[in-house]
Amino acid sequence: MRTIVSCRNLRWDNAEQDAIACTLTFKELRGEYPFIAMSSDPETLGKQLFADLIGGKYGAIEAYVSPSVQKATRPSQGTRKV
Numbered sequence: 001m002r003t004i005v006s007c008r009n010l011r012w013d014n015a016e017q018d019a020i021a022c023t024l025t026f027k028e029l030r031g032e033y034p035f036i037a038m039s040s041d042p043e044t045l046g047k048q049l050f051a052d053l054i055g056g057k058y059g060a061i062e063a064y065v066s067p068s069v070q071k072a073t074r075p076s077q078g079t080r081k082v
Contacts, residue, residue: 001045003027012064020053020061
């Protein structure tokens, strides 16, 4: 199992609050990695991270914000002179 060095940008990933999106840094890897921890994750890392996040180990979890729905806009039709 990988060793988590840091976990930031925590936010609920859905309204049901059973998935948390975050950004991870691992001891064994270079760079940062987006990750979604879930209560139902089949992997040990995901389950343990979800429990740690719920427990406040890495700080507060930001609220879920639903994606905005963009309205389709029609191009303006110019005024026709008759």
